[in-house]
Amino acid sequence: MTGETGVGPVNRSNREERVRRLMVARPPVLPPDLAAEAVRRGARMLRRRSYARRVMWLLLCAATVAFTVWALTARPWVEPPSETTPPLTGW
Amino acid sequence: MRPRHAYDDVRRAQEFRAYVAGAGGRLLHTATLLTAEPRDANPRARRLLTLALARTYACWDRLHGEDPYDHTRRCLMARFAVNAHRYSGRLPFRLRPAGPLAGLSPQERLVLVMRLHEGIGEERTAALLGLPAERVRAVQNRAMSVVLRPAPEPAPLTGRAGTVPS
Numbered sequence: 001m002t003g004e005t006g007v008g009p010v011n012r013s014n015r016e017e018r019v020r021r022l023m024v025a026r027p028p029v030l031p032p033d034l035a036a037e038a039v040r041r042g043a044r045m046l047r048r049r050s051y052a053r054r055v056m057w058l059l060l061c062a063a064t065v066a067f068t069v070w071a072l073t074a075r076p077w078v079e080p081p082s083e084t085t086p087p088l089t090g091w
Numbered sequence: 092m093r094p095r096h097a098y099d100d101v102r103r104a105q106e107f108r109a110y111v112a113g114a115g116g117r118l119l120h121t122a123t124l125l126t127a128e129p130r131d132a133n134p135r136a137r138r139l140l141t142l143a144l145a146r147t148y149a150c151w152d153r154l155h156g157e158d159p160y161d162h163t164r165r166c167l168m169a170r171f172a173v174n175a176h177r178y179s180g181r182l183p184f185r186l187r188p189a190g191p192l193a194g195l196s197p198q199e200r201l202v203l204v205m206r207l208h209e210g211i212g213e214e215r216t217a218a219l220l221g222l223p224a225e226r227v228r229a230v231q232n233r234a235m236s237v238v239l240r241p242a243p244e245p246a247p248l249t250g251r252a253g254t255v256p257s
Contacts, residue, residue, distance in 0.1 A: 019238050020207045022191040027120040028130040031137065034119070035111035038141050039104050042148025049149070 103151050111144060114160050118143075118167065124204050125171050127188035127195070143167040164209065168219065172201060191238065199234035206231050 122136035122143075143166035147159055154162060175197035192200045201220070205211045206227070217224040 015235050015239060016207055019203065019235050022238060023124055023204070023208050025191070026130055027116060028123045028133055028136070030115045030119050034115060034137060034141055035108050035144070038111065038144035038148055039107060041141065041145035042107075042151075043100070045145060045149040 099152075103148070107148050107151060110159050114163070115140075115144075118160075118163060121164070121204055121208060122167060122171075124190060124192055124208060125167075125197075125200055127190050127193050127200060129189040139167060139170060143170060165219070168201065168205065171197070172220065175201070192234075194237050194240075195234050199230055199237070202227055202230045203234045203238070 119133075119136060119140050122140045123130060123133045126133065126135040126139065128134075128136055140163075143163050146166045147154075147163045150162065151159070188194075192203060195203065202216065205216045205219070206213065211219070213224050213227055217227045220227065222230075
């Protein structure tokens with residue numbers, strides 16, 4: 001039998017094969033309700049995502065409308081009438 | 092709108108169930124190896140797999156030809172890696188680890204499962220774990236020596252001089 005501590009490639013692949021065999025042995029049984037539970041949780045995730053997306057669009061639309069209304073009433077692009085006049089002196 | 096959505100939901104659920112029926116057993120085996128639980132009492136592995144599968148279900152329409160198995164496995168590994176401290180089994184109030192990888196740390200289990208059970212290459216494993224490849228190799232070597240330590244022939248038959256495990 002080859003030594004346990006060798007580091008050659010053959011020995012390494014041999015060790016890997018032994019570990020692999022140990023791991024493969026006796027797989028667990030898949031419970032039948034696992035898929036249904038995953039579907040339930042996944043569907044909830046999808047619902048939450050679409051809800052969040054809808055709320056985001058709604059906020060975006062509301063913000064756009066609010067900005068438009070404000071812009072049309074306040075007209076920030078119009079130069080405001082001057083409120084200060086230089087003092088009239090020297091007449 | 093609603094009938095089309097309902098039809099999409101039914102189709103997605105059918106495809107997904109077929110996928111779980113095919114790949115679920117292997118994935119649960121992987122998860123159970125990671126959590127080091129006994130094969131007939133593996134609540135953590137089931138939870139891990141359920142959450143990973145739920146993510147795959149939520150992304151099902153956006154996989155675009157990507158292998159769903161790959162997606163679920165990646166979610167599984169990522170979730171395990173993030174919560175690894177919960178699965179260490181070193182603390183007294185944790186369940187005793189079982190299975191073939193019972194004597195290993197969570198990281199050693201993760202590397203061993205990725206490399207040998209799932210057959211992911213060394214470079215890719217290193218990239219997925221964010222470690223250098225040499226480190227992955229070292230962890231794998233250490234883990235293999237721990238797993239193989241209870242040798243099938245414990246009796247000192249062969250010459251033991253000089254066989255110091257590294």
